[in-house]
Amino acid sequence: MSIQDRLRAVQDQLADACARAGRDPAEVGLVAVSKTHPPEDIRQALAAGQVDFGENYAQELRDKAERLSDVALNWHYIGRLQSNKAKYIAPHAMRVHALEEVRHAEALASRAPGPLKCLVSVHTGDEDTKGGVPPDQVLDRCHALGQVDGIEIVGLMTLPPYLDDPEDVAPHFERLARLAEDGRAQGLALTELSMGMSHDFHVAVRYGATWVRVGTAIFGAREGGPWRA
Numbered sequence: 001m002s003i004q005d006r007l008r009a010v011q012d013q014l015a016d017a018c019a020r021a022g023r024d025p026a027e028v029g030l031v032a033v034s035k036t037h038p039p040e041d042i043r044q045a046l047a048a049g050q051v052d053f054g055e056n057y058a059q060e061l062r063d064k065a066e067r068l069s070d071v072a073l074n075w076h077y078i079g080r081l082q083s084n085k086a087k088y089i090a091p092h093a094m095r096v097h098a099l100e101e102v103r104h105a106e107a108l109a110s111r112a113p114g115p116l117k118c119l120v121s122v123h124t125g126d127e128d129t130k131g132g133v134p135p136d137q138v139l140d141r142c143h144a145l146g147q148v149d150g151i152e153i154v155g156l157m158t159l160p161p162y163l164d165d166p167e168d169v170a171p172h173f174e175r176l177a178r179l180a181e182d183g184r185a186q187g188l189a190l191t192e193l194s195m196g197m198s199h200d201f202h203v204a205v206r207y208g209a210t211w212v213r214v215g216t217a218i219f220g221a222r223e224g225g226p227w228r229a
């Protein structure tokens with residue numbers, strides 16, 4: 001199957017999931033996770049109408065943004081952060097999905113051309129969950145991160161473990177949605193929920209995802225490391 005065919009299949013599944021959840025499809029953005037795949041693959045997805053793309057590796061994002069500077073698209077940085085890599089991310093990203101540390105927020109803000117919208121990564125599960133701020137600390141952290149000039153905290157993100165039955169991931173999504181609700185009650189502007197990947201995005205939609213991050217189902221299996229210009 002071509003990238004365009006796979007993308008259409010994912011768009012259809014997303015529309016179905018929205019319909020079943022009684023949600024407006026316009027509320028749920030599809031981030032096509034293009035990490036490790038070359039810029040030509042991104043051009044194919046762009047030609048099929050995809051505009052949001054997610055990258056995990058800072059230099060790979062920078063290299064692709066330079067290579068694709070002739071087209072209009074939205075870059076989402078969905079990987080872990082390091083202060084010394086902020087310079088590769090901040091000039092290009094329209095969202096950063098996995099912010100955790102104030103020092104990373106400061107590094108991003110100092111390199112961003114304008115206010116940068118970020119989501120805070122939450123450790124929604126047990127040890128198997130990758131990264132994220134513990135749930136009992138996350139709202140305080142959101143307040144602290146929101147104090148950084150140039151950083152706007154707009155939501156929460158989770159990266160749960162892969163579980164064979166996607167329904168088993170539901171508690172993670174539910175926990176994230178509830179935390180955002182608690183945050184809104186405290187005056188935080190947590191309107192965005194980044195949750196759900198190829199395997200489980202249909203479940204995440206049911207729990208209120210506003211960004212689903214889908215790689216494999218669109219671009220195929222990943223081989224090797226980051227793409228390099």
Ligand SMILES: *Cc1c(COP(=O)(O)O)cnc(C)c1O
Nearest residue numbers: 033056078197198213214215216
């Ligand atoms: C790679 C990745 C994805 C996409 O995963 P697929 O299973 O390929 O859809 C989503 N989110 C994050 C944070 C990732 O690293």
